[in-house]
Amino acid sequence: MAHPSRDDCPEEFSLTRRKLMVGGALFVGGVLLSPEVSAQTLGAAAPEVSTSFMEVSSLLIDHHLDAQIGSRMAAAMLRLHPTLAQDIGAIIEIAKKKNARIVEDFFADIPEGNLKDTALAIISAWYTGVVENSSTAEVFAFETALMYQPTHDVMTIPTYAISGPNGWNAQAPPLGNMPAF
Template sequence: MDTTDPSRDDCPEEFNLTRRKLMVSGALFVGGVLLSPEISAQTLGTAAPEVSTSFMEVSSLLIDHRLDPEVGARMAAAMLRIYPTIERDISAIVQIAKQKNAKVVEEFFADIPEGNLKDTALAIISAWYTGVVENSSTAEVFAFETALMYQPTHDVMTIPTYAISGPNGWNAEAPPLGNMPTF
């Protein structure tokens, strides 16, 4: 009688990976990642709530438009990675605006000192208008259709896209061409 098991594995027990071990280790890994206090908000793609809130506060002071809070949270997280002093700079800019009782950018922007604070304010304004937080070929796009540089002329200017009928219009029918001249 043959006592060998057809599914027998000759590897040592410490290297033997069973389905149960795989499931338990996977569950422990996922649980550890979700519960770990070392996981930062930037890893999850959002800024810490206090940074996101202060970013939206300073953004609303610097930009007189309706701003999308979801886009703002993602921008804040990206800017936090790129500009390590942004939290301190945002607090200083908000403090300057509060000292002037400013409601719009024109009431306090001239009082922001040249240097890091002015650069941070300009970077925030630029991010909202262009939809990116850095000027590079690998920059992550945060706002395409909602980028503020398109808002003043959105009724007459087409946002650059490969979609024939406009942004996110991949399935829409192309509008018929008007009277085309014949030659």
């Protein structure tokens, strides 16, 4: 009976079932351990924090906010600030006591310290698109970061893409009337 592998194929390039299974297991393990999946898993593990995070965010910020980005932000902030759930609950209670609909109705009543820092951190995260100020910070919102919205029609977001953020596949504009020498 003939050997199942080709004679001209070097052994190091031969793909056996065992190599395929080990490679697949390593790939799946790498995907499950990636930061984005970990943040989504943490967000799924604490849906009540994500829901209350969106509630307090809508009170603190008078803009349309993306719930998916909010869920990821809540998970990341929960990792950085373990008391986030309690702080959000206290901020919501203060807003309910004042029957607040916008931030100006209750922000002055938030006491200085941890609660005010949490409220400012949530506002900062939505406007900047990151939850911490470091060179390794994960970006949650780039083109949807609120700091770009007021000037969206006149200012381009810094990018290396030719036609703007996420425009990597766009056709380059044609060059106009190049001089002939």
